[in-house]
Amino acid sequence: MNILEVSELNVAFPTRRGLVRASQNVNFSVKEGEICVLIGETGSGKSVIGQAVLHLLPQNARVSGSVRYAGEEILLISEQKFSRLRGHEISLIPQNPTGSLDPLMRCGQQVAEVLDVCGVPKEEHSSRTTSILSALSFSDPELVAASYPHELSGGMRQRLTTGIALAASPRLLVADEPTKGLDYAARKRTIEMFLNLKRRGTDSVLMITHDLELAEMIADQAGVLYSGELVEFGPAADVFSSPLHPYTKGLMAALPKNGMTPMPGMCPGLAQLPDGCYFHDRCPTPCEENHVHPLMHEVCGRQVRCSRC
Ligand SMILES: Nc1ncnc2c1ncn2[C@@H]1O[C@H](COP(=O)(O)OP(=O)(O)OP(=O)(O)O)[C@@H](O)[C@H]1O
Numbered sequence: 001m002n003i004l005e006v007s008e009l010n011v012a013f014p015t016r017r018g019l020v021r022a023s024q025n026v027n028f029s030v031k032e033g034e035i036c037v038l039i040g041e042t043g044s045g046k047s048v049i050g051q052a053v054l055h056l057l058p059q060n061a062r063v064s065g066s067v068r069y070a071g072e073e074i075l076l077i078s079e080q081k082f083s084r085l086r087g088h089e090i091s092l093i094p095q096n097p098t099g100s101l102d103p104l105m106r107c108g109q110q111v112a113e114v115l116d117v118c119g120v121p122k123e124e125h126s127s128r129t130t131s132i133l134s135a136l137s138f139s140d141p142e143l144v145a146a147s148y149p150h151e152l153s154g155g156m157r158q159r160l161t162t163g164i165a166l167a168a169s170p171r172l173l174v175a176d177e178p179t180k181g182l183d184y185a186a187r188k189r190t191i192e193m194f195l196n197l198k199r200r201g202t203d204s205v206l207m208i209t210h211d212l213e214l215a216e217m218i219a220d221q222a223g224v225l226y227s228g229e230l231v232e233f234g235p236a237a238d239v240f241s242s243p244l245h246p247y248t249k250g251l252m253a254a255l256p257k258n259g260m261t262p263m264p265g266m267c268p269g270l271a272q273l274p275d276g277c278y279f280h281d282r283c284p285t286p287c288e289e290n291h292v293h294p295l296m297h298e299v300c301g302r303q304v305r306c307s308r309c
């Protein structure tokens with residue numbers, strides 16, 4: 001069953017430079033128990049998709065299309081209706097863990113507070129908190145539960161906010177750049193934590209990240225965004241091992257294990273997008289005719305937006 005279905009999602013921002021088309025006709029879905037990762041360069045429109053799913057887009061955003069959660073349309077429903085889903089059904093791992101923690105409350109209590117709201121009996125709070133913290137790769141979960149946020153490192157705080165998001169047993173977890181700004185050790189722990197979730201196999205996750213190594217390790221499905229559009233979407237193992245779109249090929253070639261070959265050029269401005277292929281100017285194998293904008297089509301069980309594929 002699909003826990004999340006995004007169809008024909010369009011998000012645009014009116015600006016002085018013109019209409020910034022941050023998300024264009026985006027289509028993808030996430031199955032229950034699956035980890036779906038969206039990758040792409042800065043400004044390609046990854047976070048905007050997460051914000052649309054979580055009703056976190058700014059007021060001035062022009063939004064159209066459909067986002068279905070467990071079969072129910074949620075994109076343009078009232079904030080009052082959406083607030084019943086937020087936290088319990090759909091939970092966000094915030095980018096800034098420090099701002100989302102209460103500095104005066106012990107970490108275990110902050111997890112237990114969520115358990116309480118979700119109706120978990122008081123006598124189970126302590127054992128449930130310990131098991132949640134263990135799943136997050138904390139070597140001493142009891143000690144973490146008894147600590148205050150300032151006593152933890154940045155990486156530990158990041159994992160704790162994930163624990164708080166998981167405590168409500170949400171059916172869908174959205175994580176935007178969970179390894180951003182973490183040092184080597186903290187990033188390693190965070191990756192371990194997501195690998196634990198993957199092994200558990202019950203959590204549905206939409207992850208947005210620049211971290212291609214993390215994406216490759218944990219994703220079941222991967223979507224590649226370029227200039228606000230998906231250019232490739234399909235099983236992550238295939239996308240990483242045999243990319244089809246020339247942009248995906250360029251991203252993979254830039255990975256350290258593949259020789260770190262940088263991709264030349266820049267993506268076009270989202271307020272002045274060309275009519276044809278957005279990747280045309282950077283493409284190592286551009287098509288001769290570039291009048292028609294390529295559509296997503298199926299190739300080898302994947303969706304690809306390239307007229308040469
Ligand atoms: N409120 C806004 N007003 C105008 N433009 C915006 C607004 N929010 C986002 N954008 C633009 O939309 C585009 C997509 O932004 P988004 O944050 O989704 O990119 P991203 O892929 O998540 O990038 P990063 O990897 O840097 O986080 C960017 O060009 C951004 O400048």
Ligand code: NI
Pocket residue numbers: 046047048208
């Ligand atoms: Ni982002």
